[in-house]
Amino acid sequence: MNDAQRAVDMSSRIPLPVKLAFTAFxxxxxxxxxxxxxxxxxxxxxxxxxxxxxxxxxLENALLVSMPAVGILAPQFLWVVDFGFNLSGVGxxxxxxxxxNAATPALLRxxxxxxxxxxxxxxxxxxxxxxxxxxxxxxxxxxxxLMLVSYLFLPGPTPDAGLIPVNVDxxxxxxxxxxxxxxxxSAWLALMMVGLPLLLFAPTHVALRRWRGLPAG
Numbered sequence: 001m002n003d004a005q006r007a008v009d010m011s012s013r014i015p016l017p018v019k020l021a022f023t024a025f026x027x028x029x030x031x032x033x034x035x036x037x038x039x040x041x042x043x044x045x046x047x048x049x050x051x052x053x054x055x056x057x058x059l060e061n062a063l064l065v066s067m068p069a070v071g072i073l074a075p076q077f078l079w080v081v082d083f084g085f086n087l088s089g090v091g092x093x094x095x096x097x098x099x100x101n102a103a104t105p106a107l108l109r110x111x112x113x114x115x116x117x118x119x120x121x122x123x124x125x126x127x128x129x130x131x132x133x134x135x136x137x138x139x140x141x142x143x144x145x146l147m148l149v150s151y152l153f154l155p156g157p158t159p160d161a162g163l164i165p166v167n168v169d170x171x172x173x174x175x176x177x178x179x180x181x182x183x184x185x186s187a188w189l190a191l192m193m194v195g196l197p198l199l200l201f202a203p204t205h206v207a208l209r210r211w212r213g214l215p216a217g
Contacts, residue, residue, distance in 0.1 A: 041165045065125040066135035074200045076119040131212040136205035140197045
């Protein structure tokens with residue numbers, strides 16, 4: 001393969017229709033989310049994953065698509081399962097209950113369906129671009145920064161907060177209605193900062209390495 005052929009091949013790793021479709025979705029989601037939720041909503045892991053993916057598809061950068069893959073594949077697959085149970089009328093974890101709340105505008109609930117298809121898009125992108133082994137440490141560092149900002153500067157759980165983002169990234173506990181009371185707030189934050197990399201990010205990192213045929217480590 002000569003240099004010209006290699007350049008064409010590299011530029012076509014992600015088809016243009018995929019790039020345009022995802023960009024069109026983001027062109028709707030970003031202004032709608034800013035208008036309804038405000039900018040702090042983009043400190044959620046899943047929303048930060050959207051922004052990283054947008055950059056990754058256009059730059060065709062393996063690290064930028066590998067980071068959100070490490071960070072959100074596990075929880076977003078749980079979202080898919082929980083949503084399926086809710087559709088059948090069976091409650092599971094409660095994480096998708098908001099999707100069935102008629103008080104939330106239909107447009108916002110429709111946009112939030114990205115939680116269901118984003119993990120599959122990320123797997124497709126990793127299959128096209130490869131998995132960058134630096135993603136685990138890079139996403140962990142980003143997640144720590146997001147959690148610290150959310151803990152120090154954003155509101156904690158609040159009953160009837162409406163559309164205002166509260167308890168972003170669950171830094172005050174698993175509920176948006178009230179903070180956890182099992183341990184001091186700082187201990188919960190430390191538990192999250194240690195537990196998420198160990199229990200979610202690291203296993204996903206190992207699985208992606210094996211899938212893409214990379215050596216362990």
